[in-house]
Amino acid sequence: MTRDQLEKGLAKYIPLPAVPLLAQWVIEFGAHLRITKARNSKLGDYRHPYAGEGHRITVNHNLNPYSFLITLVHEMAHLTTWNKYRNKVSPHGPEWKNEYKILMREVVKLKVFPLDIYNALVAYMQNPAASSCSDEDLLRTLRKYDVNKEFEHLEELPDNSLFALDNGMVMRKGPKSRKRYKCYEVNLRRYYMVSPLAEVKRLEE
Missing domain, CATH: 1.10.10 (Arc Repressor Mutant, subunit A)
Structure with missing residues (x-):
């Protein structure tokens, strides 16, 4: 080249x-x-x-x-x-x-x-x-300079919103604990700490 x-x-x-x-x-x-x-x-x-x-x-x-x-x-x-x-x-x-x-x-x-x-x-x-x-x-x-706006950031969702991660996990947004949000995985019935900048897809209920 x-x-x-x-x-x-x-x-x-x-x-x-x-x-x-x-x-x-x-x-x-x-x-x-x-x-x-x-x-x-x-x-x-x-x-x-x-x-x-x-x-x-x-x-x-x-x-x-x-x-x-x-x-x-x-x-x-x-x-x-x-x-x-x-x-x-x-x-x-x-x-x-x-x-x-x-x-x-x-x-x-x-x-x-x-x-x-x-x-x-x-x-x-x-x-x-x-x-x-x-x-x-x-x-x-x-x-802020991304052109692809297909996903939202977790921190942009209202509390208690249902969302999906790109790995297929379906979660409900919980309270923020220090730097991460405590979110409930509805299928596994477990809590996970998720970054506020995680790319998520909001789900309708």
């Missing part, structure tokens, strides 16, 4: 001002980037060179441009961490956090993020986690 082809492909998924920089990194680091179908368990992943294959990065196709960009930088940081330390460090340890900050600072300089995402991202960068999904403020802000 030529650089021009790579840039045209990336332009479909990330803000245009970030395209040249990310294309440069993909080529410079020798990464094989693949856009995948939506996965509930993760937004993207990285695989280090193994059995004759080089660096491999995947990112879900259905992310909004800002989520896609942040996820791609997250996985790129795994690549640069591997290049420096191989498998001698933990996946999301201090070394990865430092690499993530280095790369993300270069992206932030491009001024591609709306102010609300920028503020949430700067706060998240103080101590990056294994996934941007684990930071509720950043995730809540990023989801």
